[in-house]
Amino acid sequence: MAVYNLNINGKVYKTDVAPDTPLLWVLRDHLGLLGTKYGCGMAMCGACTVHINGEATRTCILPVSSVSAAKITTIEGLSEKGDHPVQTAWNEVDVPQCGYCQAGQIMTAAAFLKSNPKPTTEEIETAMSNNLCRCGTYHRIREAVQLAATKMKQ
Amino acid sequence: MQKTDNSRRDFLKSAALAGGGFMLSFNWFGKEVLAADSAVAATTAAGDFAPNAYLSISPDGIVSIFSPNPEVGQGIKTAFPIIVAEELDVDWANVKVLQAPLDTKKFERQVAGGSGSIPHSWQRLRKAGATARQMLIEAAAKKWNVSAAECKTEKGYVIHITSNKRLSYGELATDAAQITPPTDVKLKDIKDFKLIGSTVKNVDNKPILTGQPLFGIDFYREGMLFSMIQRPPAFGLKLKSFDATAAKAMPGIVDVVSFKNKVAVVGKSTWEVKKAKDVLKIEWEKEGNLESTDDHNKLFKELLDSPKAEVRRKEGNVEEAFKNAAKIIESEYQCPFLPHNPMEPMNFFAHVREDGVELVGPTQTPANAQGQTAKLLNIAPEKVTVELTRMGGGFGRRLGTDYVLEAVEVSNLVKAPVKVIWTREDDMTGGSYRPAVRYRFRAALDKQGNMIGYTLRGVGINAGNPTRENNFPSGAVPNLLIDSVDHKSPITTGPWRAPITNFLAFAEQSFLDEVASAAGKDAVQFRLELLEKAKTAPAGPVRYDIDRMKAVIELAAEKSGWNKKRKGVSLGFSVYFSHASYVAQVGEVVMKKGKPVLQKIYAAVDCGVVINQSGARNQIIGGIVDGMGHAMYGNLTFSEGKPNQSNFNTFRLIKMNEIPAVDVHFVDNGIDPTGLGEPALPPTGGSIANAIFKATGKRLKNQPFIEQEEKLLEGIS
Ligand code: FES
Numbered sequence A: 001m002a003v004y005n006l007n008i009n010g011k012v013y014k015t016d017v018a019p020d021t022p023l024l025w026v027l028r029d030h031l032g033l034l035g036t037k038y039g040c041g042m043a044m045c046g047a048c049t050v051h052i053n054g055e056a057t058r059t060c061i062l063p064v065s066s067v068s069a070a071k072i073t074t075i076e077g078l079s080e081k082g083d084h085p086v087q088t089a090w091n092e093v094d095v096p097q098c099g100y101c102q103a104g105q106i107m108t109a110a111a112f113l114k115s116n117p118k119p120t121t122e123e124i125e126t127a128m129s130n131n132l133c134r135c136g137t138y139h140r141i142r143e144a145v146q147l148a149a150t151k152m153k154q
Numbered sequence B: 001m002q003k004t005d006n007s008r009r010d011f012l013k014s015a016a017l018a019g020g021g022f023m024l025s026f027n028w029f030g031k032e033v034l035a036a037d038s039a040v041a042a043t044t045a046a047g048d049f050a051p052n053a054y055l056s057i058s059p060d061g062i063v064s065i066f067s068p069n070p071e072v073g074q075g076i077k078t079a080f081p082i083i084v085a086e087e088l089d090v091d092w093a094n095v096k097v098l099q100a101p102l103d104t105k106k107f108e109r110q111v112a113g114g115s116g117s118i119p120h121s122w123q124r125l126r127k128a129g130a131t132a133r134q135m136l137i138e139a140a141a142k143k144w145n146v147s148a149a150e151c152k153t154e155k156g157y158v159i160h161i162t163s164n165k166r167l168s169y170g171e172l173a174t175d176a177a178q179i180t181p182p183t184d185v186k187l188k189d190i191k192d193f194k195l196i197g198s199t200v201k202n203v204d205n206k207p208i209l210t211g212q213p214l215f216g217i218d219f220y221r222e223g224m225l226f227s228m229i230q231r232p233p234a235f236g237l238k239l240k241s242f243d244a245t246a247a248k249a250m251p252g253i254v255d256v257v258s259f260k261n262k263v264a265v266v267g268k269s270t271w272e273v274k275k276a277k278d279v280l281k282i283e284w285e286k287e288g289n290l291e292s293t294d295d296h297n298k299l300f301k302e303l304l305d306s307p308k309a310e311v312r313r314k315e316g317n318v319e320e321a322f323k324n325a326a327k328i329i330e331s332e333y334q335c336p337f338l339p340h341n342p343m344e345p346m347n348f349f350a351h352v353r354e355d356g357v358e359l360v361g362p363t364q365t366p367a368n369a370q371g372q373t374a375k376l377l378n379i380a381p382e383k384v385t386v387e388l389t390r391m392g393g394g395f396g397r398r399l400g401t402d403y404v405l406e407a408v409e410v411s412n413l414v415k416a417p418v419k420v421i422w423t424r425e426d427d428m429t430g431g432s433y434r435p436a437v438r439y440r441f442r443a444a445l446d447k448q449g450n451m452i453g454y455t456l457r458g459v460g461i462n463a464g465n466p467t468r469e470n471n472f473p474s475g476a477v478p479n480l481l482i483d484s485v486d487h488k489s490p491i492t493t494g495p496w497r498a499p500i501t502n503f504l505a506f507a508e509q510s511f512l513d514e515v516a517s518a519a520g521k522d523a524v525q526f527r528l529e530l531l532e533k534a535k536t537a538p539a540g541p542v543r544y545d546i547d548r549m550k551a552v553i554e555l556a557a558e559k560s561g562w563n564k565k566r567k568g569v570s571l572g573f574s575v576y577f578s579h580a581s582y583v584a585q586v587g588e589v590v591m592k593k594g595k596p597v598l599q600k601i602y603a604a605v606d607c608g609v610v611i612n613q614s615g616a617r618n619q620i621i622g623g624i625v626d627g628m629g630h631a632m633y634g635n636l637t638f639s640e641g642k643p644n645q646s647n648f649n650t651f652r653l654i655k656m657n658e659i660p661a662v663d664v665h666f667v668d669n670g671i672d673p674t675g676l677g678e679p680a681l682p683p684t685g686g687s688i689a690n691a692i693f694k695a696t697g698k699r700l701k702n703q704p705f706i707e708q709e710e711k712l713l714e715g716i717s
């Protein structure tokens, strides 16, 4: 076990866990940040995506020891009022079905749009295609990313 | 955006920290994360107007509508309240939607499955809203000393028409509670619907998009333990012995217990129990056949010729018809097992106490969870409470209660509140699959190209009856025989979104395409002719509505430009009636660099009245993406009883860059609504395969398509 002071969503969280514990389970079991989801545990689905120093990163295989000094943003911290352009676009397009994959989709999209504010449809597809949605909401996800891009321009 | 009650979710304690920022000292003890708002829904305050189980209005004007059915992503938690709110005549922005807990006295059929919730509840929900509205009107009329007939309602207000006096529902709530509920209320004319048929957003968008706890896996409770379970790694094995010494010595592990061929590790966190589970030493022994996919393939051939089939439907004289046929077409189609793979893996919380059992989690059948828990523990069902969480998908998997009962068993053994979590691997290899099936179709044509004979044999592995003997084209063919043979296997199977028809529809609609082309007929014309026969000279009972089926066929043909030739464009047709809804589809394929590219799928849908445009379209498009994904890529194979695929690295789900455009059209005929969770899926495989056949001359007969025609199909859209 080891003590970590994790910088998450602009706050410091103290936790005492085994160094190999994936960040996903630290967030969920130890810090009560439940928005980040478990889907596969092997970096194949994207449900567990957060931002590590601004980059979309899958946390299910990311040992907490490797992010002890990193700036971590989870879905809970993407915006204070839930009004990040990606979140409002997701609501306007009414993307979710079951909703389980959507936090990961949103975190992936938000990081992507930061690095590529004016993406083509193809670029959106490349960026988003490794986030699985079992309910098949891909059409709306694509549309919402496009909408978010126009919102961010304003 | 809907109001949601977040007070119970504010569970973080914060304290100022020297050096800037906040230190959050997080501690589960004394805290609870309530994943469902169903506990809130179970209580109403004094002074509230709660005329029935579906709604309550508080004096401060908040209208709460309770959705009793489990939300699995099908949108019921939005659709049900829309129906109530429409008849209640209230401003949707003032409606707070709450998930009701299981309550077998207040509600009937708290089930998510079979696309049956809407048809079952349509009238009930309308009546609930209309009754409350009538009582509010009467309360106002009494107050104003006028007759109820002089009053109308508008967006949460009762208005006296001539004087224009108005009182809000909140102001009337306490008085309305004193009115005797009318037994006979008038429902709105569907022409006057404002909310029903409009575009309404998912009521849980806010918590979903901001990552608030909603799902079963998000449920945490003070003192709760975590458990993962090792189940037999192959179907046909049972537990012989196990050694938990190493597992028990791992940090955070509280206990290792065993029940019914399973070994459960119990501990203080998910990761710790996962690591301990990995070091369990378990010996398994053979209990039944250890079957492989190769065995099944051989077996199918035998069963297709078996004399011991169960007859499902028989009309006329099939032998005669085939003897006299000018042409006979015969074809076989096969599909593999499929796991459900909801994005949220199986999990459930159980707390078995002296005085009763508390269950919380994702289930499509809470009443079964209650009943079977009671049976398992030999207690009265009333002693078992079930709170419904939002579900991260189900696709039929959560109709079962195996994973609920596991949580009950473990909690009972360790005498503590326990949440059992399945890893993805546990989930994918844990059984309850869509069964593998093979079909043999035969059709006899006379000289004019009329289908005078039709036979279908379905053979499956734990598939029960893999035919739907009363579906189209039954009733349209004078000589018909439909039968089936089932093989009992240790591999467990269960309902998978649009059970049986999820594959049967593809096989049948592809075969009818083969028959149409053998008869030299256009695919649409051929189907319409058959329907005409079913109407004018039905052979036996017809269990589908011929006119409704015709209408979707014609609408799909029109919208896709079926009769207009477009250069380089190949269209494939498919239509299916399932779960009381009718869906016709046209797949549109063009060739690019010698490969077929599926550009678009047109869908014409008759689900009666459309309740929510947004939710309905989401279900239809999702069903089509699901149908396409599994037809193209889904494959679960076995080696000696062990599934060969266990996670998304080996089991391929469809991705964003693989979807075609989808163009949805509704018939909207004002008929009472039917469900949409399933009906859009079945016709999908057929519309795709028939279009690919037109474009390439290659007939896809086995799913997944990608394995039959890998070179041709990789990168299809
Ligand atoms: S849970 Fe991390 S990628 Fe699937």
Ligand code: FES
Residues within 6 Å of the ligand: A096, A097, A098, A099, A100, A101, A102, A132, A133, A134, A135, A136, A137, B073, B343, B392, B393
């Ligand atoms: S919305 Fe259900 S998995 Fe994406």
